[in-house]
Amino acid sequence: MQYQGVLKKMSTENLDSVQYYLDMKTDFLSMNQLLNKTLELSFVTYECLQCGLEKEIYRQGFCKSCFFDTASAGDWIMRPELSKAHLDIEDRDLAYEKQVQLQPHIVYLANSSNIKVGVTRKSQVPTRWIDQGAHEAIEIVEVPNRYLAGITEVALKEHIADKTNWRKMLKNEVEDEDLVAWQHKLREFIPKEVQEYFIENNKETTINFPVKRYPEKPKSLNLVKDQTYTGKLVGIKGQYLIFEDETVFNIRANEGLVVKITVE
Structure with a gap:
């Protein structure tokens, strides 16, 4: 075929x-x-x-x-903290940016090659984790827009990785971690304006790959x-x-x- x-x-x-x-x-x-x-x-x-x-x-x-022209490749895609739709400020196409940025976002911990912090739209859970090859993940906070998720990620990556080692992930050199414990350990580093969105009593999601x-x-x-x-x-x-x-x-x-x- x-x-x-x-x-x-x-x-x-x-x-x-x-x-x-x-x-x-x-x-x-x-x-x-x-x-x-x-x-x-x-x-x-x-x-x-x-x-x-x-x-x-x-x-x-x-x-x-x-x-360099399309709204779906703006800098705020890779750097959520640059999002400005909540301020009514346009990057390339304000209508598109409002549609994407002004919806619930998740800041999460995922374990693929190591524990990393990341951001995704709530509608992309667990797709984002699968795409990263994570065998376990947990949501830390759920916020109403991309900007708040972005500043949380910036704060947390001072204390934990934000990148995946693709070779290690593919070799399956991974260890199970207590992500609930990590979530609570990192709580104090979450920005003050995001603390109210912390997710209590959460559980890990596990993922098995073929x-x-x-x-x-x-x-x-x-x-x-x-x-x-x-x-x-x-x-x-x-x-x-x-x-x-x-x-x-x-x-x-x-x-x-x-x-x-x-x-x-």
């Missing part, structure tokens, strides 16, 4: 084991069903996720002009450079496809690439 389409991050369902789906416009692939099958991935061209033109991807699935074998020395596939790759799919974690020869391919980092997938 052969499929072709532009890559966008896989959608997920948190069941007994995470279920992964890849939408390739004309085909909707259940990636779990491809485990233990040999896949050939081939680079075809580029397609910007914003303008749809065949232009080289710059970042986040956008061509360079769209990346991985048959974890790589000991994961090596990242550059499909644009290599043009084509063939390997047996043995696992999926975060947004990574894991192959038998320890090659890994990050779907999200390759958004905007048009690829052909052949299932042998």
Whole structure:
């Protein structure tokens, strides 16, 4: 079977084991069903996720002009503390920014390669944790806008990491942590204006990934450079496809690439 389409991050369902789906416009692939099958991935061209033109991807699935123009790539996406919609101040498109920023946000702890603090919209729980390859996570505070979540993250990352080590995550070199204890340990560092949003009596969420074998020395596939790759799919974690020869391919980092997938 052969499929072709532009890559966008896989959608997920948190069941007994995470279920992964890849939408390739004309085909909707259940990636779990491809485990233990040999896949050939081939680079075809580029397609910007914003303008749809065949232009080289710059970042986040956008061509360079769209990346610096589209509202969905503003600095506040990566740095929530820069959000200003609650002040009625526009960055690129105030209507869009109000829609995204002025909704409930969660500040959380997730354990993937290590415990890290992060921010996501409430509607993206537990999707955000799955995308990061976290096997356990907990919500710390729920706030009414992105700005409050952002300043909380800034305060907490003085005391705990805010990045994931992707190699360690893929090798599954992780230890279970008492996230409830961590939540309460960090409580005193939450900004004063956010203290009222602290979530009491919370429980951890656990996540199981469909991985048959974890790589000991994961090596990242550059499909644009290599043009084509063939390997047996043995696992999926975060947004990574894991192959038998320890090659890994990050779907999200390759958004905007048009690829052909052949299932042998």
